[in-house]
Amino acid sequence: MTGRLRVFLGAAPGVGKTYAMLAEGRRLRGEGLDVVVGLAETYGRRGTEEQLGDLPVQPRRPVRYRDVELAELDLDGLLERRPELALVDELAHTNVPGSRNTKRWQDVRELLAAGIDVATTLNIQHLESLNDVVEQITGVAQRETVPDEVVRAADRIELVDLSPQALRTRMAQGRIYAPDRIDVALDHYFRAGNLGALRELALLWLADRVEEELADYRARHGIRAPWETKERIVVALDGAPQGEHLIRRGARIATRVHGDLIGVHVRPDDGTARAAPPGLAAQRELLRELRGTYVEVGGADVARALVDFARTESATQLLLGPTSRSRLRELVSGSVINRVIRLAGPIDVHVLPPPEPGLLAVPSGPRRRRPAAVPARRRRTAWLLGPAGTVALAWALSPLRDSLGLSGALLCLLLAVAGTARLGGLLPAAGSTAAGALAADFFFTTPWHSLAVERGADLAALVVFLAVAGIIAHLIDGLARRSQQADRARAEAAVLARLAGETVDSGAWTLPELVSELRQVFGQDGVAVLRDGEVRQPLASSGAAVPGPDEASYSVELGGGAVLVLRGRPLSGEDTRLLGPYVTQLRLAREREQLVAHASATDVLADADALHTALLEAVGHDLRAPLAAVRRSAAELSAGDGPAGAAADRIGAEAARMERLVANLLDLGRLRAGAAPVVLRPTPVGDVVRAAVAGLPEEPAVPPVRVGAVDGLPRALADPGLLERALADVLAAARAAEGPGPVTVDAGEVAGRIDVRVVGRVAAGGPGLAVAEGFVEAMNGELTVEESSGGGTSFVISLSRALGR
Known part of the structure; x- marks a missing residue:
């Protein structure tokens, strides 16, 4: 089910x-x-x-x-x-x-x-x-x-x-x-x-x-009522990029009218084998996802094939995209859209405009003090048609020289120069200007059909023509530069709005997303974020070839051992300024990745620490019962005299020491886990030292602990209970060392801190001392080891001094 x-x-x-x-x-x-x-x-x-x-x-x-x-x-x-x-x-x-x-x-x-x-x-x-x-x-x-x-x-x-x-x-x-x-x-x-x-x-x-x-x-429930004829929406597809826009619009219309969505591609029926358009496969997949169907039909007349298919399917609406034919081809072969509209009859025909251009692909701005950039194809066309067209126009006007005169011919030639400047820019316009002046001299000044100028008025007219034509070409070039600057500014604003808007809506950008978009925005062949300047393992990359540190046309440090490298066309000053927000986002994305990695490592350590604490709790509870039983049995055996009684006393003392150690370990685990609070307050060190010495068990074979000068000192900032237990652990370790000598405790003020010193034969690194060190660190103190002049070992517990006395 x-x-x-x-x-x-x-x-x-x-x-x-x-x-x-x-x-x-x-x-x-x-x-x-x-x-x-x-x-x-x-x-x-x-x-x-x-x-x-x-x-x-x-x-x-x-x-x-x-x-x-x-x-x-x-x-x-x-x-x-x-x-x-x-x-x-x-x-x-x-x-x-x-x-x-x-x-x-x-x-x-x-x-x-x-x-x-x-x-x-x-x-x-x-x-x-x-x-x-x-x-x-x-x-x-x-x-x-x-x-x-x-x-x-x-x-x-x-x-x-x-x-x-x-x-x-x-x-x-x-x-x-x-x-x-x-x-x-x-x-x-x-x-x-x-x-x-x-x-x-x-x-x-x-x-x-x-x-x-x-x-x-x-x-x-079998409820019958009159329904309108089911709508069928046919979308004409040719593999062009706007096809996805058509499919989605058709899917929305079909959904709202409860109709069927059909995508149709007209395959030329001219007997030649042609490869399918590159975008057609993706459009078929999108149609399938939107519950539409895909059909291919053949036909020499695309418009007739579309309308015939729509009628066969009883379609009510036909969606067409913008034409991809050039104007010249439309003049020669006719417009498919206009023909479909004429043939459609009762079928509604929707001609959709192209979707908004993407926010990527920022155009290059005009170069300073240089002519405005013009596409190479337009520039070549202007060089080909401009000078030649100007000469041809002068030749065509030459039969009218008597009625038109030199001034009229020059005005007509100015029109040709302006058109050349609009088509190909400043340089082809300059060529057309020179060609126009020579052609006017050749066809419209005496002597005819020579480059000589007989009259001064004609020479002045030709000079004025050159000046006016140059000014017009320069003004048109300036307008083109302003237009390019405006396009660049709009594209930059759109890119920045996209960068900010997607951050708000979809959350923080990732490195791969930023690198991919950056490559498209600046038209680079390859972009990568490298670790320590190495190309072998990039943190993120986009493009056919990942640039190395020595192959990059532009690079910038991102911090944290990462560098951004770009390979492709050189970046202009405007590109470098627009690159700044992307670099900031890349740095933030890199920092986020590092923080996520650190957080993951911290979580692992926290889980491990929690597991250790839980295991310690379990082991501690399991050990307390047998230790208590051992201590009770030792107490029963110690009633007798002789070696057996002494051994029982020793066993009881060791069992008690083990119980204290287990209790200390459990408390230390709770402290590190934050389960047991540490309360720091001004504490008199002398009282704590005497309490710790008094709490030591009596052992006849061990000399008592001598307490030195511990009174009259400023108060230490400590937790009295933890400090007492830390001192007790150090003293117990000193008394349990082999060949114990006298153990001495004193205290003093050193460099604004309160130090408690235990001098004796203390075994460094024992478990009791590790616990004592943990207790001292929990009080923001420090437990250090020093060699005593008499051959023993001194352990110094250094604590902060409390304010006041």
Whole structure:
């Protein structure tokens, strides 16, 4: 039996989808349903974390990627656990490379196939059919999408709605993003207009879903009513890049009118074998994802073939993209779009404009003090047609020399020079100017058909022509430079808005994403982030060839042993300025990766420390009972006289010492785990020393500890209980050493600190001393070892001096 899918749909991040999903999970668990949280992203939001409450949570599965340990949904654990309902957040999430499935919606499909009900969350911008619309509204391209068929197959879809103003208020209050991202979010993705448009998209999409459910209900119950003819939308495809835009628009139309989507490609039927256009395969795959069908038909007349196919399929709407034919080809062969419109009859024909150009590929700005840059093809055409066309125009006007005169001819030639300047720039215009002056002299000045000038007025007219033509060409070139500067400024603004907008909407950029986009923006052959300048193992790269440190045309240090290298065309000053924000983002991404790695290492150490503490607790509890039994048995045996009694006393003393050691180890573990508080306060050292000496067990064969000058000192900043136990451990170790001599304790003020010195034959490195060192460090003190002048060992406990006396 297949599980049921429930989707909590929202118009934008922060509307409360995860909160609603968890609240529903808590309600169903209260009704006795076995509910497990497979994965929930709370992002530190207090209300969402409170809703998580006591719901059972399936631990995440650790996945190592690029030397960083990340956490993903434990699909196998959920399949083995088999809850009645699994809560899985963020359906559009892309799994870490190396996971069993690429997308989280594929994980959800496996859970449903296993008979497990799933509740999940999704934002409207992640639906595949709405991807281009959301990018047009917000200016942010969504990299993570879910096929519409996955969501439409859900048994229940609930809209989690919030008005744009309420959502912006939540954002301003810091309840969605961190404080440093709020202003950018409100100014870009979370603008009131954007949120209103996204909300309308969500409502319309859900309304279509409601209509589908109503139609299914009427069909199941045999309710008959007049229906309009089923709509069929045909999309004409030729493999051009705008084909994906056409398919998505057609899918939205088909969804709203409950129609069929058909993509058709007209294959030239001229008997020649031609390779399929390069973009056609991707468009076929997109059609399949959007539940459309793909058909190829042959025909010599593309327009006639399209219309005939649409009529055969009883299509009601035909979508065409912008023509890719040149104007010359349209003049020779005619316009396919115009012919389709004439032949379509009752079929609605939609001619869609090209989508907004991408925000990548920043054009180069004009070079300073040089002519404006012109495409090479236009420049070659201008050189070919400009001077020759000017001479041809002068020859064509020569029969009219009597009525036109030299001045009229020069005005006509000025028009040719202006056209050449507009087409090819300043240099071809200069060539046309020179050719025009020579042609005017040849055809319109006496003596005819020679380059000599007989009259001074004609010479003056030719000089004025040269000057005016030069000024006109220079002005046209200046306008072209201003246009290029404006295009460059618009492209830079669009790139910066994309860089900031995607950071707000989709979270922090990763190194591979930044490197890939940087290569496209600046038109480089290869871009890489290298570690320590080595090309063998780049941290991230994009392009056919990864540049090495010696092959880079531009490089910049990113810090942390990383360097950005670029190979390709040299960067201009404007490019270098635009590169600055990318370098900043790269540095932040590098720092984030390092922080994630350090956090993972810290988590591993914390887990290991917790495991050690737990093991120590278990061993300590297991040791206390047998040690107590040994001590009781030794006490019973010590009642007798002779060697047996002395041995029993020794056994009892060692058992007591072991009990103290176990207790100290347990307390030290609690201190390091933060379970036992350390209370530092002004402490009289003399009182603590006497208490520690008094607490030592009496041993007849061991001389007593001598207490020196410990009174009259400033108070130390310490925990009295920990200090007493640390001193007791050091003294016990000194008394237990082989061949013990007298043990002395004194104290004094040294360099503004209070030092307590224990002099004796202390065995350095013993377990008791390790515990004592841990106690001293917990009080921000230091336990050091010194060699005494008499051959013994001195242990010095150095503590901070408390303020006052």
